[in-house]
Amino acid sequence: MPDAVAIAPTRSLALPESAMVELAGWGANARVPCRLVTADSPAELARRLDRRGTIARGLGRSYGDAATNRGGQVLGITGLDRYLGFDEATATLRCEAGVSLAQIIADFAPRGLFPMITPGTKYVTVGGCIANDIHGKAHHAQGSFASCVDAITVLLASGDIVEASRTEHPDLFWGCFGGMGLLGVILTATIRLRRIETCYFTQRAFVLPHLDAMLDALDEHDREFPYSVATIDVVAHGAQLGRGVLVVGDHATREQLPPGLRDDPLRVSGPPRVTVPFDLPQLSLNRVTVRAVNAVIQGMLRRTAPVGHYEGFFYPLDKIGHWNRGYGRRGFTQYQFVIPFERGREAMRRILDTIIGAGQLPFLNVLKRMGPASDGVLSFPAPGYTLAIDFPIRDGTVELLHRLDALVLDAGGRIYLGKDSFVQAEMFARMVPAIERWRAIKRRYDPQGVFTSDLARRVGLVEPA
Numbered sequence: 208m209p210d211a212v213a214i215a216p217t218r219s220l221a222l223p224e225s226a227m228v229e230l231a232g233w234g235a236n237a238r239v240p241c242r243l244v245t246a247d248s249p250a251e252l253a254r255r256l257d258r259r260g261t262i263a264r265g266l267g268r269s270y271g272d273a274a275t276n277r278g279g280q281v282l283g284i285t286g287l288d289r290y291l292g293f294d295e296a297t298a299t300l301r302c303e304a305g306v307s308l309a310q311i312i313a314d315f316a317p318r319g320l321f322p323m324i325t326p327g328t329k330y331v332t333v334g335g336c337i338a339n340d341i342h343g344k345a346h347h348a349q350g351s352f353a354s355c356v357d358a359i360t361v362l363l364a365s366g367d368i369v370e371a372s373r374t375e376h377p378d379l380f381w382g383c384f385g386g387m388g389l390l391g392v393i394l395t396a397t398i399r400l401r402r403i404e405t406c407y408f409t410q411r412a413f414v415l416p417h418l419d420a421m422l423d424a425l426d427e428h429d430r431e432f433p434y435s436v437a438t439i440d441v442v443a444h445g446a447q448l449g450r451g452v453l454v455v456g457d458h459a460t461r462e463q464l465p466p467g468l469r470d471d472p473l474r475v476s477g478p479p480r481v482t483v484p485f486d487l488p489q490l491s492l493n494r495v496t497v498r499a500v501n502a503v504i505q506g507m508l509r510r511t512a513p514v515g516h517y518e519g520f521f522y523p524l525d526k527i528g529h530w531n532r533g534y535g536r537r538g539f540t541q542y543q544f545v546i547p548f549e550r551g552r553e554a555m556r557r558i559l560d561t562i563i564g565a566g567q568l569p570f571l572n573v574l575k576r577m578g579p580a581s582d583g584v585l586s587f588p589a590p591g592y593t594l595a596i597d598f599p600i601r602d603g604t605v606e607l608l609h610r611l612d613a614l615v616l617d618a619g620g621r622i623y624l625g626k627d628s629f630v631q632a633e634m635f636a637r638m639v640p641a642i643e644r645w646r647a648i649k650r651r652y653d654p655q656g657v658f659t660s661d662l663a664r665r666v667g668l669v670e671p672a
């Protein structure tokens with residue numbers, strides 16, 4: 208691949224080479240001691256890999272325990288952040304897996320290129336996006352991250368570095384999507400970027416009075432708009448259960464921008480201007496504040512402007528650094544599930560009723576419609592309705608989530624490991640029968656079970672220690 212564009216490699220924040228530290232997922236609901244080892248070259252990483260048990264960690268944006276390994280090694284890979292080649296003709300980038308989407312946007316958006324698929328934060332690594340086969344607001348139209356990945360190289364437990372693609376070692380390739388870092392360390396990836404004319408979106412908001420109207424609107428507008436996302440009013444119940452605001456959109460052309468924005472259509476944003484400095488006391492998230500913030504969010508969404516910058520369209524939460532500290536010392540969890548369309552409406556209503564009946568006032572939430580699944584063996588996205596909903600950890604939260612697991616399973620759905628902290632192995636295996644096929648791939652590429660994590664042991668992707 209020709210190096211058509213020369214881009215200086217950027218370095219991440221320097222970390223000590225090895226240190227016993229407390230690590231947590233983004234939900235910060237469990238802080239566990241891990242031996243964090245960093246390396247800034249594949250050779251160094253291979254040399255330092257601890258064969259007694261290890262797991263890769265990107266930017267730690269998974270909500271639960273996917274990138275922690277209690278008492279064992281965690282390989283911080285954000286030092287692997289070099290661009291290795293760029294093909295202008297096909298907009299294909301070859302990079303190390305520790306490159307973040309924020310870095311790609313900062314370097315490529317001014318040239319009219321953007322990540323093809325992005326989650327709701329740009330502070331994620333390419334390796335993390337593959338390991339979770341992340342999805343964005345356009346899953347119904349564009350699929351999950353797998354759809355933009357042509358090839359990866361993987362450091363196996365044996366020390367071998369293997370190239371995997373749809374044609375070379377396809378079992379390893381597809382096992383890595385949704386494979387939670389448990390087949391090896393992804394060192395590099397070849398990904399296709401999207402050509403954009405501007406960094407802005409045309410957008411429209413629809414205010415929907417109840418769940419049926421909301422799901423009807425999602426079904427209808429998803430045929431027309433590539434991007435859509437709804438937010439439910441979490442205090443509405445009874446006949447108004449599921450009311451909320453649906454926002455749909457598409458990339459704006461230069462002509463669609465108001466005159467004031469046309470001079471700098473590819474403007475990128477800087478780092479967040481506001482940061483939550485420390486864990487706020489849990490008291491700050493009581494019923495009154497949750498209701499107040501919910502009302503503010505619903506009000507803001509109703510007033511969605513006709514044209515918006517990618518930062519507000521894709522990454523509204525990135526505007527506040529460390530917003531997760533707002534949930535206090537006990538942290539929070541995000542519960543995300545997908546239910547096939549046939550059972551989606553009825554199951555969604557039962558789940559929302561159960562949450563409201565339990566008195567566990569949830570917080571932020573996102574409702575989307577998903578399209579066809581990728582071939583990722585353990586990939587989460589599948590056709591159906593998906594709801595992601597934040598719960599501050601309180602007494603009774605985990606019990607409620609286990610009740611929700613049973614409802615999701617009963618409706619033929621499953622939960623998303625990238626957000627999960629509490630699902631148990633037996634439940635996960637019932638939700639995801641493909642686990643058996645994935646375990647066979649694991650035995651082929653990591654027979655000694657070198658790659659392991661707290662999540663892997665909890666949900667039964669590896670044998671318990």
Ligand SMILES: Cc1cc2nc3c(=O)[nH]c(=O)nc-3n(C[C@H](O)[C@H](O)[C@H](O)COP(=O)(O)OP(=O)(O)OC[C@H]3O[C@@H](n4cnc5c(N)ncnc54)[C@H](O)[C@@H]3O)c2cc1C
Pocket residue numbers: 233262263264265266267268269270273274284304305325326327328330331332333334335336338339340341342343344386387388389391392393394524625626
């Ligand atoms: C505000 C916010 C919004 C989000 N929105 C969405 C969304 O819309 N859609 C969605 O799908 N997800 C979403 N997420 C989740 C996030 O996209 C994923 O958890 C993503 O995997 C995080 O990437 P990371 O680099 O932080 O990985 P980490 O959290 O550090 O690790 C995640 C997993 O990837 C593995 N991994 C990381 N790097 C490598 C590597 N080089 N080789 C092998 N394995 C590796 C780890 O072992 C771990 O299992 C959101 C998260 C946040 C905080």
